Amino acid sequence: MTIDILMPRPMLPIVQEQLDANFTVHRLYEADDPETLLAEVGEKIRGVAMAFGPVDKAFLSKIPNAEIVASFGVGYDHINTDDCLAAKVTVTHTPDVLTEEVADTALGLMLMTVREFGQAEQWLRQGNWEAKGPYPLTQATLQGRTLGIFGLGRIGKAIAKRAEAFGMEIHYHGRRKQDGVAYPYHATLKDLAAACDTLMVVAPGGAETQHAVNAEVLEALGPNGIVINIGRGTVIDEAALIAALENGTIFGAGLDVFEQEPKVPEKLLALPRVTVLPHVGSASQATRNAMGQLVVDNLKSWFDTGKAVSPVPEMG
Incomplete structure (x- = not known):
């Protein structure tokens, strides 16, 4: 049949x-x-x-x-x-x-964002190294950073394992505290943001997580804070993120996903300490x-x- x-x-x-x-x-x-x-x-x-x-x-x-x-x-x-x-x-x-591929992308995006590797590459490609000298020293470093993972599922755990190898302290937030997980758990996303300076968003989309990363969470993350999103674009309130970046409420952002893909706000692209990728987390053949x-x-x-x-x- x-x-x-x-x-x-x-x-x-x-x-x-x-x-x-x-x-x-x-x-x-x-x-x-x-x-x-x-x-x-x-x-x-x-x-x-x-x-x-x-x-x-x-x-x-x-x-x-x-x-x-x-x-x-x-x-x-x-x-x-x-x-x-x-x-x-x-x-x-x-x-x-796709777990390992996305986790690799997350670490790569985090490194790119913290050390501004994408911007440094463009500096070289545009002839500025020869014309203007070395790329300016980056203000941020990965050393000594605390990583807060929002969504400690399969991918979140794979990211945590990699981040530990970089010497990062790991905290997490999710719907519940997980048995057998030694990382400190935070009952609210705001508490997680306050405890870390690098927020890794791995949470799925949907009504439950819509704009979970809002102005209040970004303020708790603080002026040295960096947001990385390889989950879903809808988890972050993009308008609040742009405002936080423009006002210095947080330091920078690395984004592989956006609210209205493939459209990306021009204001976001114009900001100097934002690294963007076109949703390529799992995009290997x-x-x-x-x-x-x-x-x-x-x-x-x-x-x-x-x-x-x-x-x-x-x-x-």
């Missing part, structure tokens, strides 16, 4: 080729009129393979016989899991396979292929055994 899969947007070749070999794939993005195609095939769809885009009650009503949504990425704030649970649709994501393979494995496992490989926590 043929199993019909919906693919709303293009995915990696490793995903497309394997799904084509095992399922009948309906590519919504290739349709002249996606809504017409969805109306024609919606009742046949039993699974969805997707990288991003909203999944909610309205979307699920168009594919009433869907059993699984296999999402590409560890974050899944674009999916309303309550609506999926109500519709008896399993949701999967791709954790673990090897890691993205591993993530894509997990999307395929989730779909194949579900239809072969009735169990997914990596369901999101809400699925029990």
